[in-house]
Structures are given as C-alpha cells and as structure tokens.
Amino acid sequence: MNLDNSGLHQLVATKLDEAGQMYTQKRQKLVDALSQAGPCTLPELLEFSDGIAQSSAYRNLTVLEEMGVVRRLVHHGEYGRWELSEELTGHHHHHLVCHSCDVVIDVELPTHIEHLMDEAFEKAAIGSKFTVDRHNIDIVGTCANCQETAQA
Amino acid sequence: MNLDNSGLHQLVATKLDEAGQMYTQKRQKLVDALSQAGPCTLPELLEFSDGIAQSSAYRNLTVLEEMGVVRRLVHHGEYGRWELSEELTGHHHHHLVCHSCDVVIDVELPTHIEHLMDEAFEKAAIGSKFTVDRHNIDIVGTCANCQETAQA
DNA sequence: ATCATAATGAGAATGATTCTTACTCTTGAC
DNA sequence: GTCAAGAGTAAGAATCATTCTCATTATGAT
Known part of the structure; x- marks a missing residue:
C-alpha cells in the first residue's frame, strides 16, 4: 500500500x-x-x-x-x-486519446463549459426521449510522443 | 441500390x-x-x-x-x-448511447456549442502537448424503450 | 472469348476476456 | 490455538467477436 x-x-x-x-x-x-x-x-x-x-x-x-x-x-x-x-x-474529467498509439490522458474542462454542455446535451436528448445520465468526451489527436516520432 | x-x-x-x-x-x-x-x-x-x-x-x-x-x-x-x-x-454529429440496451442514436448539437467546445478542447489539450483532430461525444442515458420496460 | 484481377463465402485461426476448478489465505467462533 | 466456512488466487480451458486463408466465382480490359 x-x-x-x-x-x-x-x-x-x-x-x-x-x-x-x-x-x-x-x-x-x-x-x-x-x-x-x-x-x-x-x-x-x-x-x-x-x-x-x-x-x-x-x-x-x-x-x-x-x-x-x-x-x-x-x-x-x-x-x-x-x-x-x-x-x-x-x-469529473474527459480524455485525450492518441489515434496513433492509443494512449489515454485525463483532462478537466472549465466548469462553465461543463454546464453549457450539460444543458446542450439535455436539449439534444429530448427529441429522442432519452434520459441523460452522464457524458463521455474523447478529444482525439496526436500525443507529444507520436508527434516527435512522426518528425524523425 | x-x-x-x-x-x-x-x-x-x-x-x-x-x-x-x-x-x-x-x-x-x-x-x-x-x-x-x-x-x-x-x-x-x-x-x-x-x-x-x-x-x-x-x-x-x-x-x-x-x-x-x-x-x-x-x-x-x-x-x-x-x-x-x-x-x-x-x-457532424454525436451519439446518444443507452447503457441498458446499448442502442446508439445520432444527435446534432447547435453550431455555437460546437465552437465553444472546440475552443475548450484545444485549450485543454495544450497542457499535454496534444494536437487535436476531432472529438467524440457520447451522451449516455436510457432510451425511450428501456424507460418503458423499466416501468412495467 | 480470354486473361488478370478483385470479390465472395466457408471455415479455420486469433486473441482479449471470462469461466472453471483446485488450492490457499482470512477470519471469527469456540 | 485450531478448525471450519467463506473469500481470494491462479492455471489453464472455454468463449466468441473479429480476422485470416484459400478455393471458387464474378468483373472488366483487351
């Protein structure tokens, strides 16, 4: 421990x-x-x-x-x-995901953005009669390592 | 066809x-x-x-x-x-995902929300030196069908 | 028509995850 | 202290979505 x-x-x-x-x-x-x-x-x-x-x-x-x-x-x-x-x-956090090496890193977003998103998600769900519990966000891109590797 | x-x-x-x-x-x-x-x-x-x-x-x-x-x-x-x-x-769209039956339904979000999110994601990625290409958002909850089934 | 190339489908192979089972550890009652 | 009951562990078998192999069939260019 x-x-x-x-x-x-x-x-x-x-x-x-x-x-x-x-x-x-x-x-x-x-x-x-x-x-x-x-x-x-x-x-x-x-x-x-x-x-x-x-x-x-x-x-x-x-x-x-x-x-x-x-x-x-x-x-x-x-x-x-x-x-x-x-x-x-x-x-509460989300993920940076590297589409080259699949590594996953945590990120937090500002509270006011989270609020805006929550509202938007609720509204978006109404049309399909979904009850919203939570959201998962993947910010997909290239990590620092893989950017370097691509350089070489 | x-x-x-x-x-x-x-x-x-x-x-x-x-x-x-x-x-x-x-x-x-x-x-x-x-x-x-x-x-x-x-x-x-x-x-x-x-x-x-x-x-x-x-x-x-x-x-x-x-x-x-x-x-x-x-x-x-x-x-x-x-x-x-x-x-x-x-x-461009995102997904409503039912955690009960795993069904996935498309949703679109208002353009101004997408812009706000993109900005926020870019900022959030800087600290980890990530280059952002796109984002995937899952709005997780219960679909209309599964809500009914839960009632019965 | 003929040939080269690409697509198809049946079934075998792969591999992450789950299950089975025999064994070991903990815990609490006495 | 020790013993039994229950919980945890690990080795290997089983599962099953997905990928691969290969023999057959379709397609398109000449």
Whole structure:
C-alpha cells in the first residue's frame, strides 16, 4: 500500500467492506497502479502491479467495477482500459486519446463549459426521449510522443 | 441500390473507383443499411442486408473504412458498431448511447456549442502537448424503450 | 472469348476476456 | 490455538467477436 494514497485506500476499503468484500494486497496494488498511471490497459496493470495473475487482475477489476471503484473504458486499441471512478476521485474529467498509439490522458474542462454542455446535451436528448445520465468526451489527436516520432 | 440514396451511392462509387475498388452490390447493400438504420452492429447489418456472408461483411466494412466511407464505433456492447462517415454525410454529429440496451442514436448539437467546445478542447489539450483532430461525444442515458420496460 | 484481377463465402485461426476448478489465505467462533 | 466456512488466487480451458486463408466465382480490359 502506497502511503501517499492512504486516503484513497481508506475510501476503497470502506466501500468494499460495506459490501462484504476484502481489500486484499492485490486489489490495493491495482488501485495504486491506476492512481499513479491513469487509464491503464491490462498488460500495463500487470507490469505496474507485478506478481498478479492475469485472470486475477481481470476478476478483481470486475469486482472493483461493480463496487464503483474503477470504470472500464473502451476505445480502439486491442485492450480495454481501466481508470479510477469519478465517484471515487471526485474529479469529473474527459480524455485525450492518441489515434496513433492509443494512449489515454485525463483532462478537466472549465466548469462553465461543463454546464453549457450539460444543458446542450439535455436539449439534444429530448427529441429522442432519452434520459441523460452522464457524458463521455474523447478529444482525439496526436500525443507529444507520436508527434516527435512522426518528425524523425 | 436504393433510389433515394442515388446521390450517396454516386459519391461512394466515385471514392471507391478512384482507389481501384469495386462498388459491388454487397457493398451497396451495406451502405444502404447504414444510411437507413444509423449506427449498426454486425448482426443488424447482416439482417438488414441479407444474403451477405459474415466474413464478407467484416471484410467489406474494413475496406469501406479505409476508403473513408464508414467509421467504426466502439462502445460497451458485445459488438462493434458502424456508421457512415461524417466526411461522406457532411453532418457532424454525436451519439446518444443507452447503457441498458446499448442502442446508439445520432444527435446534432447547435453550431455555437460546437465552437465553444472546440475552443475548450484545444485549450485543454495544450497542457499535454496534444494536437487535436476531432472529438467524440457520447451522451449516455436510457432510451425511450428501456424507460418503458423499466416501468412495467 | 480470354486473361488478370478483385470479390465472395466457408471455415479455420486469433486473441482479449471470462469461466472453471483446485488450492490457499482470512477470519471469527469456540 | 485450531478448525471450519467463506473469500481470494491462479492455471489453464472455454468463449466468441473479429480476422485470416484459400478455393471458387464474378468483373472488366483487351
């Protein structure tokens, strides 16, 4: 368990405990990795939190997702990605997605923009009788690394 | 070939021709289905444009994607989805996504909102040295059908 | 017509994710 | 302390959307 994350771990521990789930070392490692590295693929998670079996990682991520601790993202790369849930971090955010290397980076937008968007989305949904719960925004482009690589 | 879509088919035919690709009946059926039904999964496409083999559908969709005719979407359902490219239809749009049945419906947002968002996204990307090419927005909620079903 | 090239479809192969199962660890009651 | 019950773990099998292979069929140019 990473000391910098004691608050985070405390939160997760409570959440899991209330649901009768254990907050094992393996699960802590996954949460640590996600909190330090941002949205990760499974191979990345296995690397960062080494000593964990692939099947266990998948199973634990599924459990953590059901508990509202992590969220599964899906983009175009070969692997899915996982991140800590907004419910847990308290930070509403969106994603910069590199269409060259598939990396995903968090970004936050100004509150007034979020408000404007929420209003616009609500209005847009009325015509189709949709009830809006949330929005996901991918800002797609080229990351700094891939821009350099393209130069060379 | 659907007569209502003659303009569309003409465009696609030209695009494919320039690349030395044939615009066969099967490919026309796929384009027709997408133009009538909006974002479709593969099973949906097979149903709408029947008489097409699964492997051919996948192969043709890949070809059409490379030609810029269709775009592949990826959400949480078991199947990927396909839609006509904005380049082809000329309509920038986003998606209402039902988290209960995974259906996807197109929506357009007012131009001034798109402008505001583009500006905000550009600014947000600077910190991470991202070059922005486009944005994808999913407005996630519950579709009319699933709201009714939940009532019953 | 004939030939070269492209498209098709049946089925095999791929590979991320999920499932099964036998084993190990925790925890709480006694 | 120890024992049983329940929860977690990991190795490998299974699943299944998607991709690939290859033999056959259609198309278009000459």
